[in-house]
Amino acid sequence: MKTNKKGFTLIELIMVIVILGILAAVAVPKFFSMTGTAHTKHKEAVYGTFKSALQLYAANQLVSGNDRHFPSPLRPDLDDEGILMDEIPEGWTYVPGAILTGGTWTYDGETTGNTMVYDVAADSSTYTLVKSW
Secondary structure, three states: OOOOOOOOOHHHHHHHHHHHHHHHHHHHHHHHHHHHHHHHHHHHHHHHHHHHHHHHHHHHHHHOOOOOOOOOOOOOOEEOOEEOOOOOOOOEEEEEOOOOOOEEEEEOOOOOOOEEEEEEOOOOOOEEEEEOO
16 A cells, blocks of 8 residues: 655755755844934935925025025925925924924934924024934
8 A cells, every 4th residue: 555645754844944044044134234224314305305305495585686594483384485395304393492483303214313403593694413323
């Protein structure tokens, strides 16, 4: 009588588990590294967008016949002379500063190194945008 033996041996199953464990040990740290990199790149993109929006705002003031100046304070939606940004970027929180200062932008995706602070000079002719990452 011929027996039909199908299936895996215990050694084959152990080898598969060991290989999967090695792959997981290599892949998991890379995944977390990519997540951190993605957060940093997102913050850099928003920072660049703010800087570009501020320069465009000042250029529009020149075209309109006004002196070049920057918004005071930088509001996330509308300022007194037009739109600077359509909306607050996803994952960010805006806390306005005192009168004639900008405010603080906080990125909610991380707990450390996640803020930008906007300050404008009293005459609105210059600004600083400081990031903490």
